[in-house]
Amino acid sequence: MNDMTPSREQREAALEGMGCKRKRVEDIRFTQGKGKYVDDIKMPGMLHGDFVRSPYAHAKVTKIDATEALKIPGVIAVLTAEDLKGVNLAWMPTLAGDVQMVLADGKVLYQNQEVAFVVAEDRYIADDAIQLIEVEYEELPVLVDPFKSMDPDAPVLRPDLEGKMEGAHGPRKHHNHIFNWSVGDEDATDKAFAEAEVTVKEMISYHRTHPSPLETCQCLASMDKVNGELTLYGTFQAPHVIRTVASLLSTIPEHKIHVIAPDVGGGFGNKVGAYPGYICSIVASIVTGQPVKWVEDRMENLSTTSFARDYHMTTEIAAKKDGTVTGLKVHVLGDHGGFDACADPSKWPAGFFNIVTGSYDFPVAHLSVDGVYTNKAPGGVAYRCSFRVTEAAYCIERGMDVLAQKLGMDPADLRLKNFIKAEQFPYNSALGWEYDSGDYHTAMHKAMDAIDYRGLREEQKAKQEAFKRGETREIMGIGVCFFTEIVGAGPSKNCDILGVAMFDSAEIRIHPTGSVISRMGSKSQGQGHETTWAQIIATEIGIPAADIMVEEGDTDTAPYGLGTYGSRSTPVAGAAIALAARKIRAKAQMIAAHMLEVSEFDLEWDIDGFQVKGNPEARKSMKEIAWAAYNAPPPGIEPGLEAVSYYDPPNMTYPFGAYFCVMDIDVDTGVAKTRRFYALDDCGTRINPMIIEGQVHGGLTEAFAIAMGQEISYDEMGNVMGASFMDFFLPTAVETPHWETDHTVTPSPHHPIGAKGVGESPNVGGVPAFSNAVNDAFGFLGSTHIQMPHDAWRVWQVAKNLGAHG
Amino acid sequence: MIPGEFIYHRPSSVAEAVSLLVSHGDEARPLAGGHSLIPMMKLRMAAPEHLIDLSGVADLKGMQEVGDTIVIGAMTTQHELVNSDLLIAKLPIIRETSLMIADPQIRYMGTIGGNVANGDPGNDLPGLMQCLNAVYVLAGPDGEREVAARDFYEAAYFTALAPEELVTAVKIPTPPAGHGFAYEKLKRKVGDYATAAAAVLVTMSGDTVSSCSVALTNVADTPLYAAQASEILNGSTLDADTVTRAVAAAEAITMPAADGRGPAEYRTKMAGVMLERALARAAERAKG
The missing domain is CATH 3.90.1170.50 (Aldehyde oxidase/xanthine dehydrogenase, a/b hammerhead)
Incomplete structure (x- = not known):
């Protein structure tokens, strides 16, 4: 080799493949106002x-x-x-x-x-x-309160359903009832509660909000x-x-x-x-x-178009005195508005809410969800979360804190005690999911060390004493959240939309000069697919990402796919991309063997081409192979170099993370200031760390908004309140806290590149972290649960009710 | 969010603007920065047939000190208020308050005249003008007249301004050098109206208050000059008991609406908290 030959490192870097902090190529047009909407x-x-x-x-x-x-x-x-x-x-x-x-x-x-x-x-x-x-x-007569929807004298909202006591998901028990969905072993769960040393019960509401994309x-x-x-x-x-x-x-x-x-211009489920x-x-x-x-x-x-959440979750946990959880029981009242227009896979009336056992080894659990009609807009979309997963994560993460308080245990220690252990994966949950991979203890310990968790608890204790002595009007809360997501819908055996199975797809076409056009069934709304999909292809077939064009969204040209939501793109379309690329590489190997006059079994892949084993100087780059594929294919092999792959995932993926929020609250105004927010995400293999960081920043900002004030509420006449940005809390950079991000990597064992998806984790994990921080701050004054949103006046009201205003 | 049809006028003098107002009567509205009127028109809550844009009237611009009074032209933008050397030197509370109005983009357009004349209780400058004991100069078909800010506001969007009149300038008595001041505003986010806000102007002679003026924003359907609170504080040493009584007196005159910012009780209490904090900061500055 002469000095002009690029080193392996240079060839690797030239690809800008997986793991590279490649700048988002779509931003060139977005930041110049040249996008086409x-x-x-x-x-x-x-x-x-x-x-x-x-x-x-x-x-x-x-x-x-x-x-x-x-x-x-x-x-x-x-x-x-x-x-x-x-x-x-x-x-x-x-x-x-x-x-x-x-x-x-x-x-x-x-x-x-x-x-x-x-x-x-x-x-x-x-x-x-x-x-x-x-x-x-x-x-x-107007029906606003979901808890009154099934009163005997509640107004009939849907005369069109009169007499139809069988709904899309089983029997309806009232004219405003939509469905009941029950999962788990009710008898075994009742037994666990009957035998429990300690139980807690709390009605935890997740208020109605809205994804509010810019466009x-x-x-x-x-x-x-x-x-x-x-x-x-x-x-x-x-x-x-x-x-x-x-x-x-x-x-x-x-x-x-x-x-x-x-x-x-943004979707978030809307x-x-x-x-x-x-x-x-x-x-x-x-x-x-x-x-x-x-x-x-x-x-x-x-x-009008698609609210999110509005779940009212009565949560009960049974445990031993040492904190070991022995059972979980949840009843959800879901307010669906005037029509049930929830955007869930069709067989899942409450989405994947049965992920509600979270990161913990519950031996038994039972879940029952009742959906009801009210005089509110329809929707129930997954606002930057997999289907009803953020509700489930909030439910269990708040519930675990309630249990910790009852037991007098530290909430982080309670979680560590009950985590599913690394050696238990793949883990079958009490409510029917098979978690693919996880290492919760490692992630939690890393997070606790990073923020000096024990030190913060000491500081909090000192502040509480100072508050009691009247030396400060500020109290401190530490919000702990360890979430497990379920994303990547999904396997055709249990996921479809109106009968269409939830696979996804990719088509990759290599041009003779070695540049690439690729099309997917997914559809970016800002996620950066044009950047990250090219990175997967770059690593898989050794062509620089800069030479790969990604196109989505045109049904005439793109292969059929189920689109982008529920963090499904990387788990499903991402897998299809890798598999389509591997088909191309397999053909390329045959072509390279012909070019080098060796058996294809004598070749090995190296970064951007094939080389003869033991003789790396005898090699053909992917660009050379592409030309040959069209113009000098081996005898008996048809010209061209392209592939299509449709991917039906064998399982969901289960990203997880440890989030900590440190908050200082002015009890006299109710203003809560986030001093520190640390987010450790494990989304398996990381395709583009910069895009992951951006996704986490965006999702945390939404989580901050939701927990701290973003709400679609109604007055008793059913007038929708706050349907403008004057009242609907969309934080600006001024209000938004600083985010610290971190990660561990536990690849998905069933995904071709081990990636799990990350877009929704920060929303799912962020909301409980913020809410737990507010709750944690007031715990020492005797509060057990404070409903969201935690905007200033409500926090002030809590302080007042707890006697903090003297 | 689509306005109805209107005819756009762009007069170049106050006389021309007034004559347009006279000839079109109730069908006409003057347009200053537009940040209240245009959204109302888009919602079709306001539907003027004639829109009289004042941005071409050169006489409505600019600031100057005339004797012991600072005169600010009605079409002076909030951005210009923030960056005026004259105001920074003589009336720094205007900069402090203006920086809390909405965001920079809005302040490039929003004007002092529009802000005080519209009668929106959420606006920050009316309360401040009451605190500073400003006078508004109004031009109408019969010439000019002056109305004190403390007498100008009648109810939400109802003021002493007649339909054919314009606010042309705001006159503010220059406070003594070394005065203390503070504008404390509690809001949900950048760009929001106040949950409650308090403006305080104070002069100290040693540890004793020699003059004090207090006004409140967005806790009633008009801005509130807190006369009794001001009186309680005057001559005091700002001891805890006096401050508590002044805060109670200020809270007593509030009549806030319940809205997304909180229930009435909360907003009243926040008016008190903002006043207490503004007082502490203003006194600190007066002593410094």
């Missing part, structure tokens, strides 16, 4: 749609009169439920097995529900027309009546599913529907489902023959 797309003759919405939470709609509105020049049409009935689209199926009104069909079930759809030449005209549409309402939901539908083809641009996290559903609903053949999700705006835009385009765009405004987004 739905609202950037304009088509000739494009019309604009906008909704008339209900001011009432529960009312009969007795009359809709659009006469005056239709007189305005530029108003093309006004659609109502009656019009949609003509095409059988007044109602649409939800992902959860329910049906949902597209436009008010005789009544409305929540404030801001869609009542009529105005189509006009521009948005100003559409909004002018909305002001002139007369709708007569007859108000009905709201929007679409542009264009029906080409000549060719019978529908093009639908939209903010879709799962474009292929949207195409399939659109085909089933519209009866347009699937190959004549082109669904394209261009750049998407853009998984199908919304009335999509249906109405499509119908309006079919009716008018012109493209129709619909763009949600912020208030519409916050008040």
Whole structure:
């Protein structure tokens, strides 16, 4: 070799493969305002749609009169439920097995529900027309409190379900009951509680909030009546599913529907489902023959498309006096709003809430979830979490703290005592999951050492004494959280969406010069797939990431996949990418053998090419092989170098982490200041540490928001409160704490590259860490559980009730 | 979030602006920085048919000291308030308060005149102007008149300003050199209106308060000049008992609404806490 030959290290670095802190390639356009979002797309003759919405939470709609509105020049049409009935689209199926009104069909079930759809030449005209549409309402009694939903005299919200006592998930026991879902061994759990030395019980609520992505939901539908083809641009996290559903609903053949999700400005679960705006835009385009765009405004987004959480979790833990847990019993009351539009895999009415045993070795457990209707917006999406996993993590992590307090044990020690041990993996949980891998003790000890946990407890003790002596008005809380996630939905044996199995896919095509185009069934909304997918391919096939283009979101070109949510992209699409790349490498090996005139078994892979074993100077780089693949393939082998892989995962993946929050609370104002937040994540193999860090920062910021004040609440009339950024807490950089990140690496044994997914861990683990910190601060004054959100006035109220104001 | 139709006017003098207001009556609204009016129009809670943009009126800009009074033109932006050497030297509480209004982008547009004239109890400058005993100069069809900030506010969005009048300037008596001051604002996040806020101006003679003025923001449907609290503090040494009585007197005049910032009781108590903290900081500065 001469001096010009790059070293192995140089060749490795040139790939920018897995483990490299590669800068996000998509940011070049995003940071310059050059992204292409739905609202950037304009088509000739494009019309604009906008909704008339209900001011009432529960009312009969007795009359809709659009006469005056239709007189305005530029108003093309006004659609109502009656019009949609003509095409059988007044109602649409939800992902959860329910049906949902597209436009008010005789009544409305929540404030801001869609009542009529105005189509006009521009948005100003559409909004002018909305002001002139007369709708007569007859108000009905409003049901806001989920705990009153199944009272005998509770108002009937869904007359369409009258007499249907069998729902999508079994029997319904009341006219406002949606489902009951029970898992686990109830008798054995009851026995554990009967025999327990110590039990605790607490009703732990996780309030209603909203994912609030920067870009709201929007679409542009264009029906080409000549060719019978529908093009639908939209903010879709799962474009292929949207195409399939659109085909089933519209009866347009699937190959004549082109669904394209261009750049998407954040999703966090908000853009998984199908919304009335999509249906109405499509119908309006079919009716008018012109493209129709619909763009949600912020208030519409916050008040109608997809809330998250709203789970009320009665949690009981049985334990021995030494802290060993012996049983877990949880009952959840889930507030679903007017329709059950939860975005869960179809067989899972409460998502994967049965991960609620968390990181602990519970011998027995029982879970029962009741879903109910109320006069609130539908949704129940997984806001930056796998399905209902953040609720489950909050439930168990708060519950463990409640138990620690009762036992007088340190909450970190209680967790260490009950962790599933490294040698127990794969571990079968009492509620039916097989945890793939974990090393909880190592992670917890590393985290505790990093923040000097024992030292913080000493400081806290001293501060409590000083507070009692009246020397300070500040109290200190240390929030401990050790979460286990379940992500990567999922195996076809138990995961589907409306019958579509939850596999994912990748297609990789190597060009003769050795550059690459690759397409996936996933869809980035900011996650950085264009960067990280190229890194996986780079490592697997030895072509620099910079030479690999990643495309997602166009159903005409991308292989079928179930999209991006629930941290499923890396566990599922990421695996498909690695396997497609390995198919290419296998063919490349045959080609290299032919080029080097040796047997393929005499070759070994080395960074970016194949070399002869024992003679590394006899080698062919992947670029050389690519040229030969097209222009001089071995005899009997077809030209070309590309592969497609569809991946049906054998199991979920189970990322975990240890989070600690140190907080100082001013009892006189209720203002809580996060002094320190430390997050250790174990997401298995790490593809891009910088992107992981960014994901963790983003998820923690959302967790901070949710725990400390972000809320969609309703008054007793069902008026939605705080549906604007004036009241809906979206923290800025000023409020956001500083984040310290750390990691351990426990690869997934069943994933081709050992990766588990990380996007949602910080939201899942962050919320309990913040809430536990607030709770921990007040524990010494006699409080056992404080409901979220912990905004200043509520914290002040707690301090007042505990006598902290003298 | 789409406004209705309106006609846009851009007068170049106060007289021209007033004459537009006179000719269009209730259908016209003056536009200053627009951070209150434009969102209201987008929500269609305000639907003026004529929008009279004051940004072309040069006479409404600028700041100067005239004798013992500082005169600030109504269209002076909050960004300009923050960065004025004159105000930093003579009225530093204006900088301190203005820095707590919304965020830099809004302060580039938001004006002192718009902030005080709109009558929104959430705005920070009206309370401050009451604390400083400012006077607003109003121009109308019959010429100019002056109204004290302490007499200007009647209810939320209702003020002494007649529909055909404009606020053209704010006149503030220059406080004595060495005065102490503080604006304490509790808010949920950057950009939010106050949960409660307190403005304090104090002069000390040795350990004794020789003059004191207190006003509160966003704890009633108008800003509140806390006359009784100011009186209690005047002549005192700011001993704990006096401060407690002053805080109680200030809390007693609050009538906050319950909203996302908290229930009325909390906001009243926070007015007290903000006053206590502002007093301590202002006294520290006066002594320093």
